[in-house]
Amino acid sequence: MSIRNLERLFAPRSVALIGASERPGSLGATLLRNLTAGGFRGTVHPVNPKYTELGGLPAVASVADLAAAPDLAVICTPPETVPSIIRQLGEKGTRAAVVLSSGLGQARDERGRSLKQAMLDAAHPYLLRILGPNSAGLLSPAIGLNASVAHSGALGGRIAFVSQSGALMTGVLDRARSRGIGFSHFIALGDSADVDLGDVLDYLASDGATGSILLYVENLRYARKFMSAARAAARSKPTLVLKAGRADSGVRAAASESGALASMDEVFDAAIRRAGMLRVTTTEQLFAAVETLAHARALHGKRLAIVANGAGPGVLAHDALVCGGGVLATLAPQTMERLASLLPAGSPPANPLNLFGGAAPERYRQALEILLQDPETDAILVVHSPTATVASADIAEAIAPLARGASRNVLSCWLGGDSVAAARDIASQAGMPTFDTPEDAVAGFLQIVQYRENQHLLMQVPPSVSSIGASERGTARALVREALANGRYLLTDPETKAILRAYGMAIVETRGAATVEEAVHAARHIGFPVAVKIVSPDVMHKSDVGGVALDLDSEQAVRSAAQRVHKRFGELRPDARFEGFSVQAMARRPEGHELILGAATDPVFGPVILFGQGGIAAQVANDHAVALPPLNVVLARDMVSRTRVARLLAGYRNRPPADMDAILATLVQVSRLVCDIPEIVELDINPLLADASGAVVLDARMRLALADRSGSTLDRLAIRPYPRELEDTIDWNGGRLLLRPVRPEDGPAHLRFFDALTPDDVRYRMFVRIRELQPSQLARFTQIDYDREMAFIATRPGADGLPETLGVGRVVADPDNVSAEFAVTVRSDLKGLGLGRILMEKLIAYCRMRGTREIVGEALPQNNRIIGLVRKLGFEVTPTGEEGVRKFRLTLQ
Template sequence: MTIRNLHYFFSPKSVAVIGATDRAASVGATVMRNVLQGGYEGELYPVNPHHDEVAGVPCYRNLDRLPQAPELAVICTPPATVPALVAQLGALGTRAVIVMTAGLDAPAKQGGTTLRQAMLDAAKPHVLRILGPNCVGLLSPRARLNASFAPAQALPGRIAFVSQSGAMVTAMLDWAGARGIGFSSFVSLGDCTDVDVGDMLDYLAGDPETQAVMLYLEGVGDAAKFMTAARAAARCKPVVVLKAGSAPEGARAAATHTGALAGADLVCDAAIRRAGMLRVHTAEALFEAAETLARTRPLRGERLGIITNGGGLGVLAADALAAGGGKLAVPGPDLLARLSAGLPATWSHANPVDIIGDAPAERYAHALQAMLDSDDTDAVLMLHAPTAIVPSVEIARLVAPMARSAGKPVLFCWMGGVSVAAARGVCGGAGLPVFDTPETAVDAFLQQVGYARNQRLLMEAPPAMHGSEVDAATARALVRRLLAEGTEVVPEAEAKAILAAYGIPAVETRIAHNVDEALAAAQAIGYPVAVKLRSPDVTHKSDVGGVVLDVAGPQALRVALDAIASRLARQLPHARLDGYTVQAMVQRPAARELFAGIATDPVFGPVVLFGHGGIAVEAIGDRAVALPPLNRVLAGDLVSRTQVAKLLGQVRQWPPADLDALCDALVRVGQLAADIPEIAEMDINPLLADADGVLALDARIRLDAARGGKLAITPYPRYLARRHQWQGETIEIRPIRPEDGAAHLAFFRALTAEDVHYRMFTSVASLSPSQLARFTQIDYAREMALVAVAERGGVAQTLGVARVVADPDHMEGEFAVIVRSDLKGQGLGRLLMERLIDYARASGLQVLTGMTLPDNERLLALARALGFKASPVQDGAVQLRLQLQAR
């Protein structure tokens, strides 16, 4: 379950407080007081067997005496009473319960299960949703409802706050109240036994009262559910996360460097980034980010223009921007000329634009308009220190309307106290972001930059590689054989064979079981060579002297092999020596040593790591994490988040490394993680990168058949692709891919205005980039678009599309189908719909629905032929409905 019945928490017409009392300092008394003081106007039913009245309100001895089933119930009674109360409420018809009680992990009296499980079992038959247990409660200012034991009321506003910590709820509520910050809702999730973070994100994504979401996160239960809900919410409105537990973790034992480096917080940070949300690290930044993102237009670039009436303020802002890795806009000749036309000759002639301390309001307006009109800036920060020459409020009254109607974000810093209070009020009243210092304003801008980057990552939907690019079958067969043999740590030669199956370049490596075979391998490869020991009991060969480089000839090779065997026997006398590997000695002096690999997170499953390589990889600790699958854009982002990325460009006499080859290798690593979940850890170290591409010198893989990790992000479902014979040609019907954008745009342009109107219920001449991305870059966990594609003249053409979008409960899906206008009436629409219905039924959807106009006779006839029932609805539309599963 996800959002089913959640609306009863936020807008209930009646509330029962079970365990209500007048006993001071009790939860029941506090909740009753808060509900009454909040001004709740619905029916209120205190329930307590020992009272006739609580807080002046008639009290009911038990649930059976209530005049009606409460839409929301708040339980404040001892743990042992909770399951029975939930069962009674479900039978009455209540569909939402807040359980404030803690201690439900105690055994139940019957059945040997816990009270928690007994509570869930009692709720399930009635689809009764439970918030908690062990929670502070919920505040819904829209309903004037404070169903919590928090010490303060919430002001009304447009931001939702959701927290996994009760203490954070009470602290944040008090903090926000002192600053006049309002909320659409304020939710304490407690133990998340039923309603969890994903459920709340799903609900708030569709809540018209919520403009932005703030989330205090301590942990994630179901990663796939969390990611799909977070991505859906982040597509609709800003979601800002304050994640606890960001302190570095101690290194854990692992068979690979990637396994040791993949800290849980690092993985969670990657998930937040990939979901299009923004992570902050302080409570104050949480509020500032939510306010800023909700009040400003989306960024289209990262160059900040700064206007100031004092050089010192501008320097502070520029320094903060540089320290945060931001970009200061560089004014071109046109912008410089435009600014000079309205500024005194002594202005700075650079960014920051110092318009001089005696600037009247009109000078601010001139500079602001010039920057807003220029393509040299993507956002503007206006800094002001008060002077006696012109009242700050006059400046604010002139520039606030300009900023409000601007096509790019404008931030304000009114620095000072009483003298700028009115100016702050003008800008704040206009819904513009206002800050007290240049540094906090720049921090807010950098948050926008990070958020915009994450939003771009959100739109990336990597396709799976095709058969010609990878040999997944060979890699899987090798992994199955190794597991059957009881192998956990894969020998180097076999590890490189797995890499080779996925097209990841690796140095030629041969297995030698004895000295003679080693000599023969070296002769075949050609000297100099590197030789390494093979032992299932040794993870890091260099730790026991098991690696010798630059072996120049046969005699040197005999000496090296003897030394390796002697060192192993001396340092690890019980370790087995299964032979050696011999490989070419690579001579690439300009190559940078990198590492790439796979680790398995207990929550998010397989992840890809990248960073600075070499024997000191763990000591350096330069790494970044990404959730697979990847594409080139996501791989490039992964690389950019490391320090070693700075070494990949031109470095003195070294030419730039081939970033395309590096990103391609990381994409293949991500595909390997997606295809073979039995790979618990993989380490390619070093991975050499230079102008000639990348090359894996060493590879280490650990297998675990029991830890096959489920991907947190649903990969491209290539199994749905199928070829069909249609009208004498072969076409393919498959899930849409991001790279279908150009073909999809051409398909849309081939539609008649009438067909567009039937599909979109309005007249649309073309698709915007965001609309095109929305249609082609989908979350396959919630949505499916099957496209009919034909190869004509060497070009893939989209002939038709059938789409279904599931509700968050995955109970009902809304479909749409459209065929290119010149191909109608040839059976393609029916073929697409039959495939879509098969998919929807197999995915577990119960019902398929759609809306059309009454004069769309072709679709109505097709739908009826496929078993849909047509029913007129309001606004003159017709609803189509098909029952997919037996009731």
């Protein structure tokens, strides 16, 4: 993943158009018109051997004839010419190009390579970044750049739109312009041969001109890269996704119910939730959500109070809230008492609160003031229908100061057209998300709720090392290796349960039996009553073929039942393999809920975990949720809450709640199992029987595959876990310090650490003077992706009992893991005690372990401590012409 040279792509000072033309309707003519008519502040150089002048600009015949290397090249020539043009540009010094030419993936060069690969090979030596091929171009309105085939330009603004569809570009631009919506960047990715969604997200996350990011996604190829960039972007600014292809085109082949149930779109949705982004389903929702989230304040709950000047609008908002899964606030008694004084006699207050048609501005103001003080309310929706007696603008003026200063979200809905336009403007300027209808307003509130919940999930960083002991993990791995060595990829129920038992899951006692008499012997050992089930790799649902017999309370009953189910199985499925019987102790849990837990492997995102309503009707009920591992208890609880069966598990009537801790523990253990053993590609636990006394596995099956040994066992996970194995406790300055990777919850301690730095130390670290960390900077420092960046902190409990950060060492590697840039900062009052060296040596050891070839860095010439430290550690120190900045380099390999 890299943002190298992307500033040349999105903020160029000069552009060369290769393939420029004056032929009407041609691609070259369209691009030239857009480049020259958009008000680009840089220079434009047309390149075409047929012309000496184009669009009033001097034209040159070839790249070699350009007087200087342009920052950006826009290429619209025939596909066979593109690789050589890219090579010439790289030699010239250009470092970014947009390739609009299509067909490079299909055509071949004289060496048999696709032209797309030949293009990438030509760019690689020069680190020349390519947007496309088959891109519709890009727009950066702030600098007047329109290097696209769009029929119109874009208004300036703070929204970045990134699309995998060029065809969507013109429609979205038209719609946005008609609504006055502006953009910082508008980017059509094309085939993403080089610059892809992950690279662009990374760039936009740190782009000061961009306040929010909108994505139109059709497909993904590199899940880890996308998730890494998406999580980084979503931590600093609202990031919204419109995904095409929500309907699966068919049932995928799977050996498990989990594999059949976990659709690709559900997995994508789970990834978006985990990345802290918000998914919408229409372009209208996409732009509406941007406006809503731009004004949204912190949300600490999802209880909504509704106030309106009529029963009808209030009821419409209430219905939309309830049907959308929202929560209507139950107002506190003192709130109800205060609201009663605002209403006519005989009109008791309620939520929604009806102020009646003639409600004066002061009544609205008082009602909002009271609701803002209600302890049971998290947000307020104000709905107003125009009346002949009260101007809507006066209502807006009355509530605007309260909304502007409120710590909670205040949303407004102004029903009507021109008569309420002024009220909408006033409300919007006061920071209130403003809507045309009650339903739209409630949808906006629910978007805020979902976005905040996703942001909470983003903060979860489960550990990479499970709490299961090494011997238990070894037992499970040995069972998997034995099965694979014997050529068995679909494990039986007893074999699967042995692996689950090693991971601490409660298992109903189960024994395998090859014959009827062995089944009788197994039942005698287990104790009666028992259940007998056939074992066949070709049958997913044993009950469908008469392969289950329950409540067998004697040896004769077991013998008869085993013979009966074997015969029945042979009659119904003569084509299926019979591998014996599974004999189980009967689980006597009359109030138990049948659940399904499982794992499957998505072709893009890798392992996924599934939870839902189980039993023989699991696929018919279709009540399940999907999540990406690794899971912790918080993530597992969120997963359970997204199913309908969660309401049953909470208890009802005389049925006590199920043991949720046991269910969550089983989910977490399934996640750990899948993370630890890459050979497990599918797993079904169905049913997991859960009641008030716990959760026990009744039936289970597992599918294995040979693992890819080309990389780490964690490489197949879309999200890199917190690397607990890198923690280290050391003696320092008469006490004990913990050196460990930074975590999101270190944010408060990191702020205190920053506040303890002197202004000079801040300048040495940042190269500029900064008085305080902005939220986006704090997120950038503490919410890292452990796959492409590492930050170690030295921490200990402070005098107040709170953890304190004493020093930070950070390293960021390039995409090829060739070079990694470091930074080390020690609290100003602790310098000279050796902590900087400890952190630096930790970084060097980490980079050696990862196979990084070199570590580089830089410092101001006044930063004598770091210069002296790196010299002692063997770094080369080289002065540069940039204010005497010192460059550091340590060769590791």
